[in-house]
Amino acid sequence: MQGVARFQVDDTIAAVSSAVAPAVRAIIRLSGPNAWGVLRALLPDDAPEKPQHRAVYDTELRHVASLPAIPVMVVVFLGPRSYTGQDLVELHLPGSPPIVQAVLATLLSHGARLAGPGEFTLRAFLAGKIDLTRAEALLAVLHARHPDSLQEALGQFAGNLASPLVRVKERLLDLLAELEASLDFPEEDLTFALREALVEQCRQACEELRHILKRIEERGLLREGFRVVLTGRPNAGKSSLFNALLRTDAALVSPVAGTTRDYLTATVSLNGTLIELVDTAGIETVGPDQPSSSDAPETQTITAQAQAFRLEQVRRAPLVCYCIPANEPVNQEDITSIRSLDPQRTLLVWTKCDLLPDPDQLLAHGDDYLDGLPRIVTSAVTRRGLAELEHYLAERARSHADADPLAVSLGRCQHHVRSAVEALEQAEALLIHQESTEFIALEVRAALEELGAVLGEIYTDDLLDRIFSRFCIGK
Ligand SMILES: Nc1nc2c(ncn2[C@@H]2O[C@H](COP(=O)(O)OP(=O)(O)OP(=O)(O)O)[C@@H](O)[C@H]2O)c(=O)[nH]1
Ligand SMILES: [Mg+2]
Incomplete structure (x- = not known):
């Protein structure tokens, strides 16, 4: 995997996660190894040293600018069982913009860093909590303007796209294992029966990917013009x-x-x-x-x-x-x-x-x-x-x-799935023409890489930048 170094995850980030507007309640989130420590500096002295997972505290914040104590509800999710995979603290407080800003500024002065756009979701992705298709779907959920696009985004978030891809990927891994096992005996050709079986597996994987492609295309057509x-x-x-x-x-x-x-x-x-x-x-x-x-x-x-x-x-x-x-x-x-x-x-x-x-x-x-x-x-x-x-x-x-997040996501998937199909067609042709196992394995590996790219197992900084910078801060 590339790209991890650039996206730091060992510090604690904070941001307002609700809309910045006057409201009854606002939410500030903190994520990172010291999420609780940063918040604890503002809590009364009897706040626990180490909270429990899913603990909820009705308490108050002190020492926020020159404001009197602010009543808050604190919800704690401990890593790795949280959304981001790290300690995550949610602060529910009165939704008055000056209060919210003052609390955030105080948290930052106690060692938290202001989160970048989509950084909570990025951490969820880097912690393996969600794959890229789900991260993109989440963006589409947040941006949905119609019940139909919301429905579609929720479907993708639920794994409509990722699940069948994962299934095909697992089949291809089996196929690759068989090919690689025979690579250990280069002097022996693949037996006829094994070749036939591999061709069949290749065809099935290809068929499933074509089916996914067709669904992506149909969804593209269904989109409102x-x-x-x-x-x-x-x-x-x-x-x-x-x-x-x-x-x-x-x-x-x-x-x-x-x-x-x-x-x-x-x-x-x-x-x-x-x-x-x-x-x-x-x-x-x-x-x-x-x-x-x-x-x-x-x-x-x-x-x-x-x-x-x-x-x-x-x-x-x-x-x-x-x-x-x-x-x-x-x-x-x-x-x-x-x-x-x-x-x-x-x-x-x-x-x-x-x-x-x-x-x-x-x-x-x-x-x-x-x-x-x-x-x-x-x-x-x-x-x-x-x-x-x-x-x-x-x-x-x-x-x-x-500008439509789901269309962008589907476009990205379509590109990789198409390339995976091409690689598998190539592998099938090589199998039929009794070409060397090494070349066949190369094509299967290429198909696997394409699927890995859709799911985000293989990614570049640029790609992550492009996807997560479209989120707003706090998401
Ligand atoms: N010479 C000329 N006449 C046009 C053109 N476009 C429309 N007209 C005439 O303008 C009149 C009104 O055209 P419509 O297309 O019905 O206008 P509209 O804006 O739909 O009108 P309403 O539905 O009543 O609001 C008709 O007599 C058309 O023939 C054009 O490009 N050139
Ligand atoms: Mg008219």
């Missing part, structure tokens, strides 16, 4: 753009403002990336003093529902395309709506640019009321700008997927 919501005032050309991107007439288009009452979603593959497009009703303010209040009450209800849906979609979407008809001036309503959007998740799309003699003028960034947002000029009629828009959406979708 990147959601792009089209919004803007009525008649801006949203439905026309939706149809143009889908190359269908799925959405109704008409010169009557307010054509789209409901909403439409469709999935489109742009440059190989799945995008979920959502066409919404044009922005309308709903209320008793609005023009639409002359509508029948049923219509008003539909309008209100369509607007509520639009707002919900806009709030949740990783990208919002705000559509502005090129042949009409940007109005105050547009500006108010654009300002209410998150600039990181907003693209301005001019539509109907075929109606303008010089559409390029729209690209000038001088109009500071549009806050220098990225912009693309399009026409659903001439298809101008659509390729550029597709490219932009595909790029955004890709970087969005990169």
Whole structure:
């Protein structure tokens, strides 16, 4: 194993493990050989010298800045039976940010070091408590934004991915043992029967790995596509753009403002990336003093529902395309709506640019009321700008997927499992062609190394850095 030296585990780390915000309770964790010793300096004199595993103390902290005694609950987990494999102490205290900060600072002044991102989980990994697929799944659990992605992450944490890999690994170890035993008698060729048996074992291992690969791929497909919501005032050309991107007439288009009452979603593959497009009703303010209040009450209800849906979609979407008809001036309503959007998740799309003699003028960034947002000029009629828009959406979708911890984890696994399959196919071919046992063993060892890499038995500092730096401090 490489990399252990760089990741120190013999000191005691501390960090706030709950969200740093006013709350009823906050949690500070300490892990390391002196976790209890560091904390004990703040406890009353009758605190035990050596606590028991799973001991819970209702006590108080003293000598924290100039604060009066702070009531706390302390939970002790002794190594190796703790999450990190070391002595681990949890401090539950009032969730007032100044108190939490003062306690943490005092612990640091008594010899603890502030934990780096994901360092508790890193220690769990280094202590062999969890494999890398589980560490990554934990990250995905912490970052899950939807019940579905949470479910998926929990599945991986429970070992959906690691368990079958471990099974295959054990089979391959048996296979390697047989090969290596015969290496001791180089003058004797493998018997026909043994060769046959080894080929069969190779095939089975390969089959199982292919099955795992297929599952990873299916899960990749099931993942929600990147959601792009089209919004803007009525008649801006949203439905026309939706149809143009889908190359269908799925959405109704008409010169009557307010054509789209409901909403439409469709999935489109742009440059190989799945995008979920959502066409919404044009922005309308709903209320008793609005023009639409002359509508029948049923219509008003539909309008209100369509607007509520639009707002919900806009709030949740990783990208919002705000559509502005090129042949009409940007109005105050547009500006108010654009300002209410998150600039990181907003693209301005001019539509109907075929109606303008010089559409390029729209690209000038001088109009500071549009806050220098990225912009693309399009026409659903001439298809101008659509390729550029597709490219932009595909790029955004890709970087969005990169930020999804489980997708990153599955991508990493997919790479290694594929390489393991290739090595095993090679081993099988060598067996069939009666090549030297040494070469066959080499391929089986290569496959084992790939599986070891997925599970984290073989790793580099860089890989661990990349995985654990994505966690926040305290996890
Ligand atoms: N010349 C031209 N007309 C367009 C273009 N895109 C849309 N239109 C016209 O603009 C009008 C409104 O288009 P829609 O796509 O229905 O607009 P919308 O934003 O979906 O409207 P609502 O659903 O009512 O909010 C229709 O008459 C379209 O034919 C375009 O690129 N060029
Ligand atoms: Mg429409």
